[in-house]
Amino acid sequence: MRIKRSIQVLGIVLVTAIALVGCAQKESPQVVETPSKASYIEDHAFQLDTIITVKLYGEEDTSLIEDSFSRIEELEKMLSVHLEGSDLAKIRDAAGISAVKVQAETFEVMEAALGYAELSQGRFDPTAGPLIDLWGIDPPEGHLATEEELADIKPLIDYQKLIVDGEAGTIYLQDEKMIANLGAIAKGYIADEVKEQLVDAGVTSGIINLGGNVLLIGGKPDGSDFRIGVQDPDSLRGEYLGIVSLKDESIVTSGDYERFFEVNGKKYHHILDPFTGFPAQNSLRSVTIISPKSTDGDALSTTCFLLGLDEGIKLIRSLPSIDAIFVTKDDRMIFSSQDLLDRYQSTNEAMEEEVYAQ
Known part of the structure; x- marks a missing residue:
C-alpha cells in the first residue's frame, strides 16, 4: 500500500518517527535532519508490516524507489x-518430512542466522518460531505462556536441527512442528539488498528506513554525516537520548519498551529468550548496533539484548567494524568504544554516559 510521494527541497528540521507493528519489529532510531538546500526524492509504503521510507538525495528518477x-x-x-507460498512457509510445512529447495536469498540469510546462532551459543535461534507464535505478542495483546506450554515446545527450538545443504540449496527442519522464523534478521538483510541495488544504480546519498532498521547510503550531499537519534526508552517515540553521527552505516535498536503487553501490572516484552521461554530479564532497556551491514545490526541488537551487558559487550568487541550502545535500567548509556562515544552528542542530562571499562 502506497502512502505518498514527495519531490521537494529540504528546508526544515525534521525528525522522522516510524510506527512499529508486527512480530519482527525493532525500536526505531530517529533520523534527525538539519536545514539543507539539497533536492531529494522520497516515498513511503506499507510493507513488512510497517512503514517503509526511502529517501534519495540528488536524484530525480522515482523508478529507483519503485524498484526498491x-x-x-x-x-x-x-x-x-x-x-503462504513463501520459502519459510514451505520449510515449516515440510518439517520432519523433507528438505525444501529455496531461493538463493533465503539460503543466504538462513546461513547468516545459523552463524549468529553458533556465535551466541543458541541465544539467537532461528528455530524459535514456536515460541514466538505461543506468546503472540501483538500489542496490546499477547498470551502469557505457561510452564507446561513451554515444556511442550522446548524440543522444537534447536538450531542444530535446522539442516542447510549448500550443494543442493535446501533447508530442512528435522522435527515435525518445528518452525523457522527469520524475524530477527530478515529486515536487516532486506535493507542491505535494497542498498546494494541503489548503489549499483549510481545512488551516492540516501536513507533507507525499514521501520526501525535505518541504513545510510554515503553521507549527506555536502559530505557531512547523517545525524541519527537514539530513542529514549522512557519517553514518547521521537524523543531521543542523543544523536550519533554516521555515514554509510546501519543503525538498529532492540528494546523492551515499545512491543509488550501487561498482565496484572507486569510487562512482558517481545524479546524472547529461547533458553527460558520467557522475555529476557537483565539490566538492559535497549541495545543499539552500528555496523556496515544491517543484517549484522539486526541480528546483533537482539542477540546482545539476550546476552546482557557484559556478554554483549564482549561479543561486540570480538567483531570488527561493529559498535554498540547499551542503555541500562539504572539510566546509564554504555558505549562499546571511545570512538563511538566521540561521535555521540547527548541531549539528555539525566543519563550517565561511559565507555565499558572491563
Missing part, C-alpha cells in the same frame, strides 16, 4: 513465514 519497493516485496514473499 518491488525488491522489498519480492524478498518478503520469500522470507516471511506468515505468507
